[in-house]
Amino acid sequence: MAKERDPARDVLLVEGARIGWAASGRNGGFCDASLTHGKINGREKFPNEYDTLHRLGLENLAELEKTVTEYGIDCDFHRSSTIGVATRPYQVEMLKASSLPGVLDRDQIRAEVDSPTYLGGIVQDEGKALVDPAGLAWGLADAAERLGVRIVEDTPVTGLRRRGQHMVVDTPGGEIHTRHVALGTNAFPSLLKRNALATIPVYDYALMTEPLSAEQMAAVGWRNRQGMSDLANQFHYYRLTADNRILWGGYDAIYNFGGRVRRHHDQRPETFTKLAEHFFTTFPQLEGLSFSHRWGGAIDTCSRFCAFYGTAYSGQVAYALGYTGLGVGATRFGANVMLDLLAGTPTERTSLRLTTTRPVPFPPEPIAWAAIQATRLSLNRADDNEGRRNLWLRTLDRFGVGFDS
Numbered sequence: 001m002a003k004e005r006d007p008a009r010d011v012l013l014v015e016g017a018r019i020g021w022a023a024s025g026r027n028g029g030f031c032d033a034s035l036t037h038g039k040i041n042g043r044e045k046f047p048n049e050y051d052t053l054h055r056l057g058l059e060n061l062a063e064l065e066k067t068v069t070e071y072g073i074d075c076d077f078h079r080s081s082t083i084g085v086a087t088r089p090y091q092v093e094m095l096k097a098s099s100l101p102g103v104l105d106r107d108q109i110r111a112e113v114d115s116p117t118y119l120g121g122i123v124q125d126e127g128k129a130l131v132d133p134a135g136l137a138w139g140l141a142d143a144a145e146r147l148g149v150r151i152v153e154d155t156p157v158t159g160l161r162r163r164g165q166h167m168v169v170d171t172p173g174g175e176i177h178t179r180h181v182a183l184g185t186n187a188f189p190s191l192l193k194r195n196a197l198a199t200i201p202v203y204d205y206a207l208m209t210e211p212l213s214a215e216q217m218a219a220v221g222w223r224n225r226q227g228m229s230d231l232a233n234q235f236h237y238y239r240l241t242a243d244n245r246i247l248w249g250g251y252d253a254i255y256n257f258g259g260r261v262r263r264h265h266d267q268r269p270e271t272f273t274k275l276a277e278h279f280f281t282t283f284p285q286l287e288g289l290s291f292s293h294r295w296g297g298a299i300d301t302c303s304r305f306c307a308f309y310g311t312a313y314s315g316q317v318a319y320a321l322g323y324t325g326l327g328v329g330a331t332r333f334g335a336n337v338m339l340d341l342l343a344g345t346p347t348e349r350t351s352l353r354l355t356t357t358r359p360v361p362f363p364p365e366p367i368a369w370a371a372i373q374a375t376r377l378s379l380n381r382a383d384d385n386e387g388r389r390n391l392w393l394r395t396l397d398r399f400g401v402g403f404d405s
């Protein structure tokens with residue numbers, strides 16, 4: 001996007017490992033228009049500008065779709081409705097009471113996708129797409145290179161400094177001198193001290209099945225291939241891939257003491273076992289189907305569940321982070337905000353409360369770990385207790401902060 005705005009600009013993308021190896025290449029592939037981690041969170045945190053955020057989110061998704069088409073990116077991007085399924089009676093009551101459009105009863109949802117655990121559901125059509133995330137990340141990198149962007153991989157940035165009019169970007173291979181820096185470091189340690197406690201890495205895990213046979217597909221229905229998730233606090237998300245595998249992820253959201261991103265956290269056998277059990281409870285008709293892939297990855301959770309933005313070094317450095325679990329579409333908006341901020345000309349995007357306010361930071365250790373465990377336990381209890389939130393969760397709600405994936 002930096003090149004598209006100004007083809008004469010020299011753009012260098014510096015990647016510490018490989019393009020798409022982190023969250024962007026291993027996420028669930030739900031590409032949502034929401035810039036606020038969903039409508040409920042957006043309306044709660046930004047009530048006065050939610051309608052604008054909704055419009056900007058739809059525009060952002062349409063632009064992403066246009067990019068995919070124009071650059072011929074092979075990533076199975078397609079608009080698709082999503083279904084939130086109720087698996088507990090209190091969730092059915094909540095849906096009925098919501099008077100929202102798209103509510104399905106038990107028979108209607110089971111006619112779409114068949115699971116004995118489904119009691120009802122809600123279909124959402126607007127602003128929803130599914131994508132092969134690694135295909136998108138690699139395709140965007142190819143498109144950027146075709147526009148003249150230089151990409152260097154295996155080059156971790158170790159620090160930022162200003163020298164004269166320029167920023168100096170330190171790497172093990174040497175210094176990079178530049179006028180402007182846009183930081184998209186996601187769940188990895190921030191290169192700016194001010195952001196050190198603003199996000200925490202939360203690990204999310206997923207399984208991928210072998211391709212389903214025609215008989216197995218017939219046993220689940222799913223002819224409209226919607227993206228699915230359930231309505232609990234600790235929720236599963238799942239979808240079909242182009243070759244009829246099921247990607248099944250979510251539920252556990254693991255914070256490791258000290259908040260470190262480490263490769264060995266990408267595998268968590270106890271979570272994989274739990275996810276597999278939940279899968280066969282949902283789809284007992286698929287008993288015997290095996291899983292070909294298991295993985296996890298770090299999500300940059302912030303206490304307001306949606307990204308925040310800003311500048312440092314007198315406007316020469318911009319950052320966007322804190323997307324929590326919904327960054328596939330929103331990172332494009334974040335890139336635009338960073339480019340606006342670096343250009344120094346106010347835009348509609350840079351004048352929003354979304355882009356001018358910051359989340360409440362997390363406390364340092366060991367308080368962070370204890371508070372997050374208390375929150376996870378409370379969310380789990382709420383799921384088993386008809387959604388009722390205990391005093392701890394109600395206190396967090398009152399301050400507009402929390403923990404999510």
Ligand SMILES: Cc1cc2nc3c(=O)[nH]c(=O)nc-3n(C[C@H](O)[C@H](O)[C@H](O)COP(=O)(O)OP(=O)(O)OC[C@H]3O[C@@H](n4cnc5c(N)ncnc54)[C@H](O)[C@@H]3O)c2cc1C
Pocket residue numbers: 014015016017018019020021022023024025026027028029030031032155156157158184185186187188189191204205206249296297298299323324325326327328329331
């Ligand atoms: C398992 C999982 C499932 C998810 N599911 C969904 C989903 O279905 N829908 C959705 O919208 N979102 C989902 N997310 C979140 C989404 O993937 C992220 O919000 C999004 O990909 C963030 O993109 P990014 O480019 O900011 O970060 P990343 O993809 O993490 O990329 C950041 C890159 O910066 C590099 N980097 C960091 N620090 C440095 C440094 N100092 N020097 C050099 N390079 C550095 C890293 O190596 C990394 O490659 C999921 C995430 C996970 C882990």
